[in-house]
Amino acid sequence: xxxxxxxxAGSMAIAVVSAPKVTAQIPFLTDxxxxxxxxxxxxxxxxxxxxxxDGRRLFQIAGTKTNFPERLxxxxxxxxxxxxxxxRSTAKEPKVEIRTIKESPVIYVxxxxxxxxxxxxxxxxxxxxxxxxxxxxxxxxxxxxxxxRERQTQFLIxxxxxxxxxxxxxxxxxxGVRRWQRRLEYESLKPIFPTSAADKKITTQLNQxxxxxxxxxxxxxxxxxxxxxxxxxTFIILGLFPYTRSLQVGILSAAQxxxxxxxxxxGTYVAVRFSYALIDRFTTTIVNSSALxxxxxxxxxxxxxxxxxxxxxxxxxxxxxxxxxxxxxxxxGIDIVPLLAGxxxxxxxxxxxxxxxxxxxxxxxxxxxxxxxALGDVIAVGDxxxxxxxxNLRMTQVRDAEGRLITIPNSEIKIVANLSSRxxxxxxxxxVSYQANIDVALKLIETVALEMDQDPEWLRQIVETPKVLGVxxxxxxxxxxxxxxxxxxxxxxxxAREYRRRLKVAFDQAGIDIPVPQQAIWVNDSQLxxxxxxxxxx
Numbered sequence: 001x002x003x004x005x006x007x008x009a010g011s012m013a014i015a016v017v018s019a020p021k022v023t024a025q026i027p028f029l030t031d032x033x034x035x036x037x038x039x040x041x042x043x044x045x046x047x048x049x050x051x052x053x054d055g056r057r058l059f060q061i062a063g064t065k066t067n068f069p070e071r072l073x074x075x076x077x078x079x080x081x082x083x084x085x086x087x088r089s090t091a092k093e094p095k096v097e098i099r100t101i102k103e104s105p106v107i108y109v110x111x112x113x114x115x116x117x118x119x120x121x122x123x124x125x126x127x128x129x130x131x132x133x134x135x136x137x138x139x140x141x142x143x144x145x146x147x148x149r150e151r152q153t154q155f156l157i158x159x160x161x162x163x164x165x166x167x168x169x170x171x172x173x174x175x176g177v178r179r180w181q182r183r184l185e186y187e188s189l190k191p192i193f194p195t196s197a198a199d200k201k202i203t204t205q206l207n208q209x210x211x212x213x214x215x216x217x218x219x220x221x222x223x224x225x226x227x228x229x230x231x232x233x234t235f236i237i238l239g240l241f242p243y244t245r246s247l248q249v250g251i252l253s254a255a256q257x258x259x260x261x262x263x264x265x266x267g268t269y270v271a272v273r274f275s276y277a278l279i280d281r282f283t284t285t286i287v288n289s290s291a292l293x294x295x296x297x298x299x300x301x302x303x304x305x306x307x308x309x310x311x312x313x314x315x316x317x318x319x320x321x322x323x324x325x326x327x328x329x330x331x332x333g334i335d336i337v338p339l340l341a342g343x344x345x346x347x348x349x350x351x352x353x354x355x356x357x358x359x360x361x362x363x364x365x366x367x368x369x370x371x372x373x374a375l376g377d378v379i380a381v382g383d384x385x386x387x388x389x390x391x392n393l394r395m396t397q398v399r400d401a402e403g404r405l406i407t408i409p410n411s412e413i414k415i416v417a418n419l420s421s422r423x424x425x426x427x428x429x430x431x432v433s434y435q436a437n438i439d440v441a442l443k444l445i446e447t448v449a450l451e452m453d454q455d456p457e458w459l460r461q462i463v464e465t466p467k468v469l470g471v472x473x474x475x476x477x478x479x480x481x482x483x484x485x486x487x488x489x490x491x492x493x494x495x496a497r498e499y500r501r502r503l504k505v506a507f508d509q510a511g512i513d514i515p516v517p518q519q520a521i522w523v524n525d526s527q528l529x530x531x532x533x534x535x536x537x538x
Contacts, residue, residue, distance in 0.1 A: 044064050044065070044066075045064070045065050046062055046063070046064060046065075046120055046123070046124075047062065047063065047064075047065050047068050048060050048061065048062040048063075048068075048120075048124055049061070049068075049072055051072075051075055051076060051079060052076070052246070052249060053079060053083060053143055053144070053147055054147050054150070054242040054243075054245050054246060055239070055242075055245035055246040055247070055248050055249050056143065056147075056245065058079075058136075058139050058140065058143055059135070059136045059139050059140075060121075060124055061075060061115070061120075061121055061124075062118070062120035062121055062123070062124040063118065063120050064120070074115075075114065075115045078112070078113065078114050078115065079114060081112070082109045082110060082112045082114060083144060083147060085110065085112070086109070086110060086144060086148065087147070087148055087151055089110075091110070092145075093141070093145060094109055094110055094140070094141060094144045094145065095109065095110050095111070096108075096109050096137045096140050096141045096144075097109075097137070098130070098133045098134070098137060101116070104116050104117060104118070104129065105117040105129050105130050105132075105133035107133055107136060107137060107140070109140060109144070114140075117129045117130075117132050117133045117136070147242060150241075150242045151242060156241065159240040159241055162240055163237045163240050163241075166233055166236055166237055166240075167233065167237065169233070170229055170230060170233035173229050174226055174229050174230065177222060177225050177226060177229070178226070180222075181218075181219075181222045184215075184218060185215075209276070209280045213273050213274070213276040213277035213280060214274075214277045216273045217270055217273045217274045217277065220266060220269065220270050220273075221270065224266060235248060235251065238251075257331065257332060260331035260332075261328055261331055261332075263331075264324055264327045264328045264331055265324065265328075267324070267327075268320050268321065268323070268324030268327075271320050272316065272317055272320045272321075275313075275316045275320065276313055276316070279309055279312050279313055279316070280309065283305045283308065283309045307368055307374040307375045307391050308368065310375070310391070310392070311364075311368055311391070311392055311393060314392055314393070315393075356409070356411055357394065359410075359411035360393065360394045360395065360409050360410040360411045361393045361394060361410075363410040363411050363413065364391075364392060364393035364394060364395075364396075364410040365393060367391070367396075367410060367413070368391070368393075371421075372416055372418065373388055373391075373396075373416060373418045373421065374388065374391065375388055375389070375390075375391055376388060376420075376490075377418055377419070377420045377421065377489075378418075378419040378420045378490060379396075379398060379416050379417060379418050379419065380416070380417040380419065381396075381398075381408055381412075381413055381415075381416050381417075382415075384398070384400065384406050384408070385398065385400065385417070385419075386398035386399045386400035386401065386404075386406060387399045389405070393410070394409070394410060395407055395408060395409050395410060396408045396410060396413065419490075419492075420489035420490045421489065422489065423463060423486055423487065423488065423489060424486075424487050424488065424489050424490060424491060424492040425484055425485065425486050425487065425492055426483075426484070426485040426487055426492040426493075426495045426496040426499065427482070427483075427484060428482065428483040428484075428485070428496055428499065428500070429472065429480050429481070429482055429483075430445060430480070430481045430482075430483060430503065431475065431477040431478045431479070431480055431481075431514060431515055432478050432479045432480075432481060432512065432514075432515070433478045433479075433512070433513045433514075433515040434478050434479060434515075435513075436478075436479075436512050436513065438471065438479060440510070440512070441479075441481070441512055442468060442470065442481065444503075444506055444507070444510055444512070445468055445481060445483060445503065446466075446468045447506075448499070448502050448503050448506050449466035449468065449483060449485065449499065450465070450466065451502075452466070452495075452498065452499055452502060453465055453466055458495065458498065460488070461487050461488050461491040461494065461495055462485060462486070462487055462495060463486050463487060463488060464486040466483060466484065466485040466486075467483070467484045467485075468481070468482075468483050469481075469482040469483065469484060470482070476517050477515045477516065477517050478515040483499075485499065
């Protein structure tokens, strides 16, 4: 699996950096920014930017913020007009000269005005005006010649061959990645069966979740690989020709922010799904390591693993989402340091206003840490209770016997009764008539319990030999005999129902009655006793 991820990453790297040696120049994403700030004054601050020829950087110019946009546009237009005239001419080399007008160096190309070197331009290079002009003329002389050579037919044919080879390489790489993806998808369709009959249901479920999350991560990485192959290939082909190279600058300028945000979003999503796979893998390892534990401890561990897995995934999602938001702000060029400082103050204010939520989170963490209860347990909290269906740091949701979903904030859980922690007990009270032979009844009750304990169908549910405690008290229904049967978690109700059924059959066969509530009325009034039953006097 590691080799698969490395191969995918390697194919992405090849698609991005395996460009042929051509004259195209690919600027970095970080180079396309707003004009750089040199001073901190409002309108008189100095900003700078690049002058381009065929998408290739030539030199930088600078100026005040108010006048710089117009100057940048004029210099770029002058250079475009000069270059077009030079390309149409038969001259092999451009005539680049520096003239001094009003004590300022002025650059002319083929007797056409290009620009005047200002003090800001010289200050940008930290040299005097004439030295700055000489640097710019050297760049112009070299790059104009190169731009004209790139428009020659022989060069265009050579670049066309390279473009065709690049396109073919893109198709081959894309086909190979797609074929690989289909093969992995076909293999992933095979169902995951337990390796042995002793494998636990929770282990199979975690393995399936782990497999599903990994498949999702692979799918997104394959999509990213395809986008990288075609995007980088197209970008490289555009840079091969002088007529399309300027599109590189436009594409990078327009797609810079969306591309960064897309990478952050996709990276965050892949990180979340990959973390889910790691959590499932970790929890599966814990469950598999419980093979040496007792059955009761193993069952309990599975419940804890389900709870731990769900809560950990929720925390991981929140952390990844928070980091993704911060990275998105950085990608937008926003300084997050003041935001983090402000977020700290806001966090203090929110914490004061949401103390109940904090109590919920702390109490929920302690519930999970101390294993007070877990998913699948049956609990009683105050007047409500039921099966725990959802448990997180904020709340607990239980389903009662009537099917109602009850939500309890964790901070409200002070005392909880767990009816299924590690083992359970069927507490039975059996009424026997006062006229029955108590010794025979006790022996029969014990015999039925022991026979049920030896029944293979109930041997797994009953974990200890049932105990007949004896006559518990005298009640209005007769003698009350108490029986304890220790069972697996959540099995006490099934065991109790079956035991009552068997005991009723045994009582019927032995002729022992199960009494109903009785009440005796004693009348001591002699006048009332002498009254006729029909209400008439003698």
